[in-house]
Amino acid sequence: MTLPKISQIDRRYLYILVFIFVSIPLLSPLKLPIPVSEHTRRVYDVTQALPTGSVVIESFDFGPATITENRPQAKAHIAHAKHLGLKMVVVAFWPSGAPIADEVLKEVYGADFPSISGYGTNIVYIGYVPGNEVGMQTFGDNIMAAKGIDHYGTQLGNFPLMQQVRSAADIDLWAEWTSGTPGEQQVIQFVQGRHGGSSAVPIVAGGTAVSVPGMMPFYQTGQISGILNGLAGAGEYESLLNVAFNYPYAQGPSLDAQSVGHLLIIAFVIIGNIGYVISKYRGGKSS
Amino acid sequence: MIPPVGDIPADFSLYAAIFGVFATIFIYSFLWKENPLSRAVEHLFIGLAAVYTLAFMYDAAVSVAFWGSVEEPKMAEGNIIWILPILISLMYFFFFTKKYFYLYRYPVAIVAGIMAGMMICGMIQSNFVAQIQGTVTLPLVGETPEGKPVWGGWPPPGLNSIIIIIGVITVLTFFFFTWEHKGPLGVSTKIGRYFLMATFGAGYGGTVMARISLLIGRLRFLYETSYQDWFWAWYLIPIAIICVIIVALWERSRPKSTPPMTSPAKPTSTEVPPSKPSEEPAAKPAPAKPARKRKSEG
Numbered sequence: 001m002t003l004p005k006i007s008q009i010d011r012r013y014l015y016i017l018v019f020i021f022v023s024i025p026l027l028s029p030l031k032l033p034i035p036v037s038e039h040t041r042r043v044y045d046v047t048q049a050l051p052t053g054s055v056v057i058e059s060f061d062f063g064p065a066t067i068t069e070n071r072p073q074a075k076a077h078i079a080h081a082k083h084l085g086l087k088m089v090v091v092a093f094w095p096s097g098a099p100i101a102d103e104v105l106k107e108v109y110g111a112d113f114p115s116i117s118g119y120g121t122n123i124v125y126i127g128y129v130p131g132n133e134v135g136m137q138t139f140g141d142n143i144m145a146a147k148g149i150d151h152y153g154t155q156l157g158n159f160p161l162m163q164q165v166r167s168a169a170d171i172d173l174w175a176e177w178t179s180g181t182p183g184e185q186q187v188i189q190f191v192q193g194r195h196g197g198s199s200a201v202p203i204v205a206g207g208t209a210v211s212v213p214g215m216m217p218f219y220q221t222g223q224i225s226g227i228l229n230g231l232a233g234a235g236e237y238e239s240l241l242n243v244a245f246n247y248p249y250a251q252g253p254s255l256d257a258q259s260v261g262h263l264l265i266i267a268f269v270i271i272g273n274i275g276y277v278i279s280k281y282r283g284g285k286s287s
Numbered sequence: 288m289i290p291p292v293g294d295i296p297a298d299f300s301l302y303a304a305i306f307g308v309f310a311t312i313f314i315y316s317f318l319w320k321e322n323p324l325s326r327a328v329e330h331l332f333i334g335l336a337a338v339y340t341l342a343f344m345y346d347a348a349v350s351v352a353f354w355g356s357v358e359e360p361k362m363a364e365g366n367i368i369w370i371l372p373i374l375i376s377l378m379y380f381f382f383f384t385k386k387y388f389y390l391y392r393y394p395v396a397i398v399a400g401i402m403a404g405m406m407i408c409g410m411i412q413s414n415f416v417a418q419i420q421g422t423v424t425l426p427l428v429g430e431t432p433e434g435k436p437v438w439g440g441w442p443p444p445g446l447n448s449i450i451i452i453i454g455v456i457t458v459l460t461f462f463f464f465t466w467e468h469k470g471p472l473g474v475s476t477k478i479g480r481y482f483l484m485a486t487f488g489a490g491y492g493g494t495v496m497a498r499i500s501l502l503i504g505r506l507r508f509l510y511e512t513s514y515q516d517w518f519w520a521w522y523l524i525p526i527a528i529i530c531v532i533i534v535a536l537w538e539r540s541r542p543k544s545t546p547p548m549t550s551p552a553k554p555t556s557t558e559v560p561p562s563k564p565s566e567e568p569a570a571k572p573a574p575a576k577p578a579r580k581r582k583s584e585g
Contacts, residue, residue: 015318019506022499026506068504069497095343096336130347133405149350189409193417209496213489220451221421222432223413230493231500254503261499 006275014268021264025256032256039219040236042226043204046173047077052085054172055165059187060104063096066179066208072234072251073206074177075104076241081175082108082123083245089143089165090125093136093182098128102151114152120159127151132182133190140168140191168195176205183207184215188223198222206233231258301514308512308520311505312527322535348376422455454482 050056058078062070081088090105092098105125106113114125129135129147139146143166144156156162165171168191176184184205192201202225207215209230218224228237235255241247310328317325352369353362362369381391425448426437437445457479460472468476512520 012319018499018502022502023506023510026503026510066497066501068500095340095347098343128343128347130344130351134401137405147347147351185413186409188413190405193409193412209493209500210490211493213486213493217418217421218413221417223417223421230496231503232496254500254507257503257506258496258499261502262495265495265499 006271008275018261018264022257022261025260026253029253030256030260031252032259034236034239034252034255036236036240037229037233039227039229040233041240043077043206043228043237044080044226044240046202046204046225047080047084047086047175050084050086050172053087055087055089055161055170056081057168057171057174058088058090058101059174059176059178060090060092060097060101061094061183062100062177062179062208063094064100067100069208069230069234070177070179070206071100071104072231073228073237074101074175075108076234076237076247077175077177077204077206077228078104078108079247080237080241080244083241083247086172087121087161087165088123089161089171090123091139092128093132093139093186095128098151101125101127114150121161124156124159124161125151126156133186136182136186137190137194140194142167168192168201171201174201174203176203178205179208179211183211184218184224188218192223198225204228231255298514301518304512304514304518304520305523308509308523309527309530311509312524313531315505316528316531316535319531320535322531323538324531324534422451425451453478458482 047056058074058081060070060074078088078090090101092101102125105123109116109123113119126143126147127150129139131138131146135146144162147156149155150159168174174187174191176187178184184203184207187203192198192203195201203223204226205215205224206228207230209232212227212229212233215224215227219227228234231251231254235249235251238247238249238251242249310331313324313328314332316322317329352373375394375397378390378394381387381389426432427445427448428437430436431444435444437443437448457475459479460475461479461483463472463476466472509520509524
């Protein structure tokens with residue numbers, strides 16, 4: 001098969017190649033080295049620098065469509081915060097994020113969650129707060145004005161933690177796991193901007209690989225303190241936690257598969273372009 | 288150990304795994320060819336997502352209205368202020384009537400007004416003022432805010448600052464249309480165009496990365512999901528693929544239906560269409576009704 005014809009190959013052959021190349025590292029992990037990027041390390045450093053008892057908001061603003069990327073990010077960060085003895089208020093501004101958060105909390109704290117010691121004093125799961133941007137702004141101004149009960153139906157006023165955390169002014173870090181709107185930009189606009197800027201309400205965010213290029217201007221200005229970039233960011237963060245306290249490095253095979261998949265796509269792009277240039281050259285000559 | 292036939296496990300996770308395998312394979316079969324199974328799962332997903340979101344939002348709204356919050360007493364305790372947003376939101380349903388359609392516009396106008404006011408304030412601060420501040424305060428000499436030398440190490444932070452400054456200025460000139468892009472302005476716009484192309488390339492790279500991630504997520508589900516050491520999700524992969532092939536072959540063997548006619552055939556001289564009294568004046572163009580008349584339609 002000549003190169004010009006390769007550029008006209010049926011795309012279904014490419015799908016099969018992607019499927020095979022991505023499957024190989026998943027079935028037999030290659031254990032490729034994972035260098036930790038600067039913005040992932042910043043998420044780790046910012047969280048690690050918080051003193052014990054600091055309050056973190058964990059916001060689940062994504063749905064099942066991006067569960068592969070956002071879920072491991074959020075789970076790793078919650079495990080990190082729990083390990084450091086930080087207090088957490090978990091919330092979802094997306095309806096589809098609420099059950100995912102419940103599932104993640106049960107994995108980190110055990111199947112008995114919320115019937116655990118420390119629920120109400122160290123962690124509260126508020127659940128879904130309706131209203132999108134309006135709900136987010138109300139939550140930042142006065143948490144208990146945005147919703148009166150937690151995800152399991154208990155009045156928020158009964159929890160000692162919620163007596164301590166009344167608004168965004170009382171929190172030390174906002175961890176935003178997002179794949180759209182409302183997301184990190186809405187937290188910057190309606191929470192951080194209204195409560196003293198990035199020094200008062202630092203934000204770390206985990207986004208899908210599609211959305212992270214859009215987050216970078218906010219990282220450069222310091223409005224976002226650190227970013228986890230898709231599945232790779234989750235894997236890098238897991239590797240840091242693995243060194244710190246033996247957190248399971250579950251995304252290793254996924255990152256191997258991603259590296260192999262990217263190499264294949266790069267090869268497709270190069271071969272396709274060579275074929276295109278050759279066919280253009282030959283076509284020009286003949287005419 | 289496989290349980291005896293008839294002893295159906297009560298654990299929902301087994302059925303979720305079985306359903307998940309079939310749904311995943313059926314959806315991915317779209318890449319080969321669109322088929323009834325891929326369409327069925329697609330429609331199922333859309334329907335489930337719509338109903339789930341509706342039910343969840345209704346539940347949350349009711350819990351806020353009836354249970355109130357710590358700051359606001361419950362509606363059940365006599366705080367009737369919650370009736371106001373409920374009534375306004377119910378006005379959305381006038382969308383389905385012709386006579387009172389105009390009432391539907393009021394909740395839309397209220398929401399649009401609130402969102403416009405909120406977004407303008409928030410966007411100006413976070414996306415405009417803060418971005419300009421971040422650009423003009425980029426370190427070019429001395430030390431960075433983190434205490435590192437601006438021109439130390441590789442790549443030096445100062446180099447990043449210069450690239451960002453050049454990028455911001457040249458891209459801004461690309462969108463400057465008062466003068467023709469010639470001379471120094473032409474050079475600047477050309478550099479700005481390269482910066483934009485690099486941005487689009489980064490976006491495309493991120494898209495590829497995200498799509499590969501999604502594939503990895505589904506493949507890990509297929510390869511790793513198990514139930515009590517006797518059921519593995521990948522057992523069902525060949526069965527699901529055979530289902531797709533059977534349905535595709537069945538669809539191929541079906542006689543193709545004739546496409547619907549786009550325009551009615553002209554009646555022959557013997558086929559005179561029945562005349563309706565209401566259609567007779569149609570030969571004369573009716574005067575355009577003013578927009579306000581819509582309200583009286585019923």
